[in-house]
Amino acid sequence: MNKTIELQDLGYKDYKQTWDYQEQLFKGIVDTKIKNRREDANLQTHNYFLFVEHPHVYTLGKSGDLSNLLLNETQLAEKGATFYKINRGGDITYHGPGQVVGYPILDLENFFTDIHKYLRFLEEMIILTLAEYGLKAERSPGETGVWLDVGTPFARKICAMGVRASRWVTMHGFALNVNANLGYFDNIIPCGIRGKAVTSLNVELGVKEVSTDEVKEKLLKHFATLFQAEFFNKQN
Template sequence: MSHERSVRWVSLGRMDYDEALAIQTRQAERLLQGEDEAQTVFAVEHPPTITVGRSGTFDHILAGRERLRDMGVEVREVDRGGDVTYHGPGQWVLYPVLHLAPWGNDIGRYVRMLEEVVIRALAEVGITGDRVKEYPGVWVGRDKVCAIGVRARRRTSGEFVTYHGLALNVNTNLAHFNLIVPCGIADRGVTSVQRLLGREQPFSEWEARLRAAFNAVFLEDGADVDVAADEAAEAR
C-alpha cells in the first residue's frame, strides 16, 4: 500500500455532536492549510441530535422546541450537504476527513464509495442495500438505513478535502425520526439493522464491520486501515 492511501481510524466513542464537529473541522483545516496529510476517519456515536444541512429547512423539524428540550434532543445547523437528519444512540457515524487526490479528486465518486462501504457492511449480514439515484444514502426497499451528507472544500492546489460523512442506523430509536421529515423526503421511510434483522445488534461489531468495509473500498490492495487507538484521547 502506498503511503498516500494509508488511513487512520479514530474511535471517539459516544461524544456530543459539537465536540466531534470541532475535532473533524480542526483536522479538515490542517489538511486545507497543508499542515497535515493524514487521511483520517472518525467513528462516533452521538446523543440525540437533529442537524439541518445547507439545503435544509427548519420547517422539516416537526416537533416544537419545548418538546425537543424535554426529550433532550439538541438541534444544530451545519455546513454539510443535504437536509434534516437525526443522530442518536445506536447509530454509527463516520466522519472521513480526507484529501481526495488518491481517489480521483471526484466528489461524486467519493459519495458512491461511501455508499459502497455501507452496502458491503450490510451484505455481511445478508441485507441488500441499494442506491436511489436522486437520493444519496443507502436504502432497503423504500426505507433509508444510512444517510450521507458531506462537505468538500478545495485546497489552493484544487484538491478537495472532505468532512462530515455517513450515519448508519444500527440499533437507533426509529421513533425519533418522527420528529423530522428525514432528509426532507416525506414519501419514504427510515429503518435500522435491528429492525431488518429482528434483533438488537452488538453495536461494537458494527464499527469493526464498517472499518473492514471502508478498507475494502478505499484501499484497493486490501491492507488494513491503520487503527490509532490513542488518537481519540489526543483528539479530544
C-alpha cells in the same frame, strides 16, 4: 500519495464537540495543502476516519429547509435533543444512540478527485456491509444514502449521508442505523423526503441488538478495499 488513514473511535460524544474536532482536523489538512502550493513544499497530508455515537441531535444541512424539523425549542428540550444548522450538504437528519456514525476526513487527492465517486463508494461500503447480514440494500435514484426495497411502497432508509468538501478535503459522512430508536425520526421529515420510512439493522434482522463493534469492523474492511487504503490506530 498517502493512503494510510488514522482511525479514531470517539465513543459517545456530544455533536458540537465532535463537529469542532472535525473542523480542527479538516483545517490542518487544508493548511498543509495551502503551504505546499504557496511554498512549493511536499508535505504529506493526513487522513482520518472518526467513529462516534451522539446523544439525540437533529442537524440541518446548508441547503435544508427548517420546516422539516417538526419540533419547537421546548419540545426539543423535552425529548433531550439538540439542533444545529451545519455546513454539510443535504437536508435534515437525526443522530442518536444506537447509530454508527462515521466521519472520513480525507485528502481525496491521496485517492481520487471525484466527489460523486466518493459518495458512491461510501454507499457501496454500506451496501456490502449490509449484504453480510443478508440484506439487499440499494441506492435510490436521486436520493443519497442507502435504502431497502427501493421502488416499492415499502422503501425505507437505513443509512443517511451528507458531506462537505473543500480543496478536495472531506468532512461529515454517514449515519447507519444499527440499534437506533426510530421514534426520533417521527419528529422530522428525514432528508426532506416525505412518505418514506426509516429503519434500523436490528429491526430488519428481528433482534434486540446488533454488535456495533462487529458492524464497524465490516465497514472498515469494505472501506479499505474500495479506497485501497490502510487503517492504523494512533498510539498515545
